[in-house]
Amino acid sequence: MRTIRDNIIKRALKTGAKIILPENSDIRVKEASKELKKIGINIVNIEDFNSKDDKYVDYLSNFKFTKNWSRKMFLNYLNNPLHFGTTLVSIGEADGMVAGSINSTADVIRTYIRIIGIKPDSKWISSIFLMVNSNGKSAYTFTDCGVIPEPTPEQSISIAKNASEFHHLLTEEQPRIAFLSFSTKGSSEHYRVKKVQETVELFGKKYPKILHEGEIQFDAAIDSQISQRKIENSKIKGNANIFVFPNLDAGNIAYKITERLAGYSAWGPLLQGLNKPLHDLSRGCSIQDIIDISVIAALQKKEDLIKKAI
Structure with a gap:
């Protein structure tokens, strides 16, 4: 009998989901990223994108929390990998994200709510x-x-x-x-x-x-x-x-x-109720924790199909 982990990986690989691990200054994240790529998960390197690109500033300017911000404030905000990675998911340049090995749960969830938002039928995370x-x-x-x-x-x-x-x-x-x-x-x-x-x-x-x-x-x-x-x-x-x-x-x-x-x-913990597959890590997480949660985020790209089956 196949293990649950093996089954999740097999199905996640079929989604072709692009996953961001924004905290790549953490050695655990770097090692997890290497292992995920070996498995076949499409890990997007946040450094391949330019956070100073006007399209990201223009995109965030539509959000209430950025009202009356100067360009400098936008650039400072996007210079934070947590904020920029979440923006990349929101704008559609990635499908999911896993963060929290460096950032606190409060910062992670606050950023997710601000930029990604909560599903209308959920109301709560x-x-x-x-x-x-x-x-x-x-x-x-x-x-x-x-x-x-x-x-x-x-x-x-x-x-x-x-x-x-x-x-x-x-x-x-x-x-x-x-x-x-x-x-x-x-x-x-x-x-x-x-x-x-x-x-x-x-x-x-x-x-x-x-x-x-x-x-x-x-x-x-x-x-x-x-x-x-x-x-x-x-x-x-x-x-x-x-x-x-x-x-x-x-x-x-x-x-x-x-x-x-x-x-x-x-x-x-696996977060539920958000508009996109984004998850939080404990700051005491292991490399395997990061791998498992990233694979789950990739699998969630097909979540809408699963809902129809219930």
Whole structure:
């Protein structure tokens, strides 16, 4: 059986996507770029473009955040590889970008929002981690583990919908979503439980064709025998592959426990909700992290085709 990584690479190579790694002063980025080129991913060298070209100034002059800027301000802004790389993606000279080995997450996401923007049907940026088991042949999606601290029901709906599309893109599996809580189907009463219940009710009305269940405890979401005992006529029958956490505390703690104690690889954070495939790296990232996320960005060029399949 082919590994998930091998399958993603095989499909990503077919997209012909052009990916920018703007922080090439980082030795890890340089090494990752070399490996990606060996694989066959089209890595665009930001230095092949002239940030002083008037077309980039003219392009950015249409954005609200550059109102009343002087030419010098534009050139100073574009001299930053993060800003210039994002502009190249926005203008169509590249298809995706991965940054964050040098720049902070706040700077990366701010730049992405300003220049690329958020999808109209998303309204918010969130993130997933693809948790891949030790043999590389199965995976779960955890969300949101990196962006929204206390999601509202509306935000959780957006997070879950985007995660269902992303999981399908990466694994080619049917999404099976578990909206997690410390309660299963009303076993506890608490305002936090009611919040998840509201989310599930609204999600079901908006996306009735996406298989989902909640509110549900983790054991009932992943173990078929426990699911039978706790839930009558369960939809996902203890076979969830996407876990929507009620807040950032739960999600962030859970992915790190899964990574450290269960030996899963955590691919991410992978950003979702943006108009283009752009991702953030931890400043402590490895060369392999950069490679994996860059390949995923390349695969996302075909995301619109994947959405039609769900």
